[in-house]
Amino acid sequence: MKALCWTGVDELSVETVPDPRLLNAHDAIVKVRLSSACGSDLHVLGGYLPTMRPGDVLGHEFMGEVVEVGSAVTSRRAGDRVVVCSFISCGRCWYCQNQLFSLCDNGNPNPLLAENLWGQAPAGCYGYSHVLGGFAGSHAEYVRVPYADQGMFPIPDEVDDLTALFASDAAPTGWMGAELGGVQPGDVVAVWGAGAVGQLAAQASALLGAAEVIVIDGVPERLDQATRSGAQLIDFRTSDVSAELRERTGGRGADVCIEAVGMVSGSPSAPLYGYDDFKQQRRLGTERPVAVREAIFNCRKGGSIFVLGVFGGVVDKFPLGAVMNKGLTLRSAQQHGQRYIPMLLERMARGELRTRHLATHVMPLAKAPHGYELFKNRRDGCVRAVFTPGP
Amino acid sequence: MKLLDWAAALWSSAGGLRRRRSRAPECADEEAVSDPFRWQSVTILATPDEVAPHGRLPAPLAELAAMIDTRVEPAPGGRGSQLAARTRPGPKPDSALWKGEDPTRRIRSALQHAKQLIEVGEVLSVEPQPAGKRRRRAAGLLVDLMTGDADQEGVV
Numbered sequence: 001m002k003a004l005c006w007t008g009v010d011e012l013s014v015e016t017v018p019d020p021r022l023l024n025a026h027d028a029i030v031k032v033r034l035s036s037a038c039g040s041d042l043h044v045l046g047g048y049l050p051t052m053r054p055g056d057v058l059g060h061e062f063m064g065e066v067v068e069v070g071s072a073v074t075s076r077r078a079g080d081r082v083v084v085c086s087f088i089s090c091g092r093c094w095y096c097q098n099q100l101f102s103l104c105d106n107g108n109p110n111p112l113l114a115e116n117l118w119g120q121a122p123a124g125c126y127g128y129s130h131v132l133g134g135f136a137g138s139h140a141e142y143v144r145v146p147y148a149d150q151g152m153f154p155i156p157d158e159v160d161d162l163t164a165l166f167a168s169d170a171a172p173t174g175w176m177g178a179e180l181g182g183v184q185p186g187d188v189v190a191v192w193g194a195g196a197v198g199q200l201a202a203q204a205s206a207l208l209g210a211a212e213v214i215v216i217d218g219v220p221e222r223l224d225q226a227t228r229s230g231a232q233l234i235d236f237r238t239s240d241v242s243a244e245l246r247e248r249t250g251g252r253g254a255d256v257c258i259e260a261v262g263m264v265s266g267s268p269s270a271p272l273y274g275y276d277d278f279k280q281q282r283r284l285g286t287e288r289p290v291a292v293r294e295a296i297f298n299c300r301k302g303g304s305i306f307v308l309g310v311f312g313g314v315v316d317k318f319p320l321g322a323v324m325n326k327g328l329t330l331r332s333a334q335q336h337g338q339r340y341i342p343m344l345l346e347r348m349a350r351g352e353l354r355t356r357h358l359a360t361h362v363m364p365l366a367k368a369p370h371g372y373e374l375f376k377n378r379r380d381g382c383v384r385a386v387f388t389p390g391p
Numbered sequence: 392m393k394l395l396d397w398a399a400a401l402w403s404s405a406g407g408l409r410r411r412r413s414r415a416p417e418c419a420d421e422e423a424v425s426d427p428f429r430w431q432s433v434t435i436l437a438t439p440d441e442v443a444p445h446g447r448l449p450a451p452l453a454e455l456a457a458m459i460d461t462r463v464e465p466a467p468g469g470r471g472s473q474l475a476a477r478t479r480p481g482p483k484p485d486s487a488l489w490k491g492e493d494p495t496r497r498i499r500s501a502l503q504h505a506k507q508l509i510e511v512g513e514v515l516s517v518e519p520q521p522a523g524k525r526r527r528r529a530a531g532l533l534v535d536l537m538t539g540d541a542d543q544e545g546v547v
Contacts, residue, residue: 005523015523023516053534055523072512092510094436094470106507109517113534124517130534136520146515 002389003057003140004368009047012369017057020136020144025072028148030084034165035062035138036359037368037375037385039195040310043263044129045372049312051113051131059139059387060086060126061169063161066152067142075149081161082152083345084145085337086169088124088135091150102334107147108133117313122334131312139368141389153341158349162362165386166196166355171344172337173308174200177258178208179340180331181306185209190245190254190298191231192291194222196358196384197308198260202231203353205256214248216241216294221381225357245298253300261291262309275317289315296322296330307332358384365389430462431495432475433502437509439463439472449505452476458488459498476502 003017020029038061043049045058063083066076076082089096089104096104107123108114113131114121124146127137136144145151155164174197183189189205191198194217202213206229215226218237227233234244245254295305296319305328323330347353360383363371371385435442442449443463448456452474461476478494489497507514 001521003521003523007523007526008528013523017521017523018519020521021519023518023520024513026511026513051534053522054526054528057521057523090507090511090515092436094434097436106511106515109515111503134517136522140521142521144520147511 001141002365003136004059004365004387005054006044006052006056006058007054010045012045012058012372014366014368015055017055017140020140020142022068022070023144024146025070026147026149027070028066028073028076028145028152029068030062030064030082030143030145030152031067032062032064032138032141032143032389034064034161034359034362035059035140035365035387035389036165036168036170036196037372037387038169039197039262040128041372042376043310043312044127045376048263049129049131049310051129053130053134056127056129056134057136057138057140058127059137060128061165062126062138062143063155063165063168064143066148069148073148076152076154080152081155083155083164083167083341084126084138084143085151085153085172085335085341086125086128087122087151087334087337088126088133088146089150089338090147091338096150096338099336099339100333101150101336101338110134125334139365139387139389141365150338153345156345156349159345160356162359162386163348163354163356164345166200166358167341167344167348169335169337170196170358170384171200171348171353171355172340173197173335174202174260175204175340175344176333176335177201177260177306177308178204178210178256180333181256181258182304182329183208183210183256186211187255188212188214188249188252189256189258190214190216190295191258191260192216192295193260193262193309194219194226194233195260196355198222198258199226199229199231199358200353200355201258201260201308202226203229205258206230207347207352210256212248214245214254216291219378221360221378222383225383228357229354241294242298249300253298253303255300255303257295257299257303257305258308259291259295259305260308263288263311289318293317293319296328299326299328301326302328304329304331310334359386361385363387428477428480429495430475430477431499431502432473433506434466434470434473435506435509436471439465442472442474442505442509449474449508451501451504451508455497455501458494474502474505 005015066080087102088107089101090106093105104123108121111121124133183205187210189210191202205213213231215231216234365387374382375385466473
């Protein structure tokens with residue numbers, strides 16, 4: 001089959017690779033219909049999450065059709081149209097039983113890498129380096145899905161493929177940021193990043209009753225999409241983010257701040273951006289936590305911050321004093337998709353959650369390297385490049 | 392040195408450093424507390440009776456029964472059971488008994504596999520799987536080395 005492979009830092013190629021096969025009784029094989037580039041892929045692509053091997057298949061956000069199931073799979077069968085959670089979780093361990101699916105004990109067969117880096121290993125993830133299990137990704141014609149009963153969700157007839165695609169990762173990630181960030185009716189929520197995850201965190205905040213949702217970004221097309229979802233905007237290219245937030249919140253700051261940017265945060269006017277960028281470009285550091293610092297600084301006293309953006313290592317100039325003296329709650333996680341996906345698909349079926357517009361560039365898998373170029377450089381208004389592996 | 396090489400090397404050495412530190416003696420009875428005699432443990436979401444029915448060890452540990460001590464105790468807060476194992480204290484382990492493998496790593500792997508068998512019913516595999524051409528690059532080789540040991544030693 002054809003698949004998009006990482007071949008080196010900032011190098012991708014579509015190659016012919018062996019088809020996946022069932023390895024465990026709980027596995028299924030899915031024929032991929034749509035697979036999306038994700039902002040977190042850029043960390044892998046750029047070598048900032050440095051545990052890839054040349055030849056690894058990229059991609060973790062996908063939907064498709066089940067073509068084969070293992071002997072222990074009971075709830076899905078060949079022919080089902082499904083969306084697959086990007087994180088691989090067993091559903092049986094203490095973490096899964098407590099709805100913390102991305103912390104699954106049994107989803108990552110390569111725990112040593114993560115344990116040396118972080119103390120304990122999170123769950124596995126498709127196509128997202130060997131630190132998260134080394135599983136082959138979804139930018140391919142077929143994908144093996146471990147723990148298929150836990151990770152595959154049937155798509156309601158009312159939900160089209162492009163809408164359902166984002167229930168795999170971006171939508172549950174955004175929802176989790178709002179829910180676990182503690183958004184309450186009447187809150188003012190500030191979201192850093194107007195990519196797919198940021199937009200969906202903003203939509204989730206509104207659905208959870210936020211009185212006001214303010215999205216911060218510097219890419220016009222993304223800000224335009226966010227405003228059509230009902231959010232207010234701050235363009236960091238033309239505005240002082242802190243001054244704007246103080247003005248719009250009566251001097252309090254946002255009740256909940258959601259960071260949806262990650263380690264390649266890019267707000268050149270932000271304090272310390274140049275310092276972070278200098279270190280990152282010279283390979284002296286891996287992270288640019290510009291948006292995290294801004295979120296901490298602009299959160300109201302006693303408020304909460306949820307970090308959705310992906311970070312891999314250690315950060316410099318972290319404002320711990322502000323966290324402590326303002327009594328902030330700081331939370332973060334990879335997405336606990338199995339907890340949210342059925343509910344999100346229902347909301348999609350009712351038209352409450354909009355995602356289809358995020359797929360600005362749909363193209364054949366053969367053009368995926370070009371898609372990543374558009375996506376990485378934010379050219380041609382690209383919010384998400386989506387690949388169609390089939391004929 | 393590119394970040395890819397740099398970070399993988401750092402991670403690898405960090406693991407080595409911690410392993411060396413874990414071997415440092417902490418009391419006069421050095422062998423009693425230093426590797427390979429330190430207890431390694433996993434928490435399993437099952438009762439002690441389910442983990443070791445009638446005292447029978449899960450298969451991955453039963454294979455090592457002649458060389459290890461084990462214990463099973465309830466975990467606090469409804470988290471199931473803590474299953475622990477270590478090389479039986481005494482003279483240095485006979486490498487022939489362990490078929491040339493590092494006892495600490497072998498025990499760690501057995502604990503992890505036991506946990507998966509009890510909680511899920513099978514041990515999750517990742518290979519063989521689709522991959523493109525494995526071009527030889529330094530970072531890839533380091534990841535190969537790390538993942539080759541990945542289910543064996545670490546914080547379980």
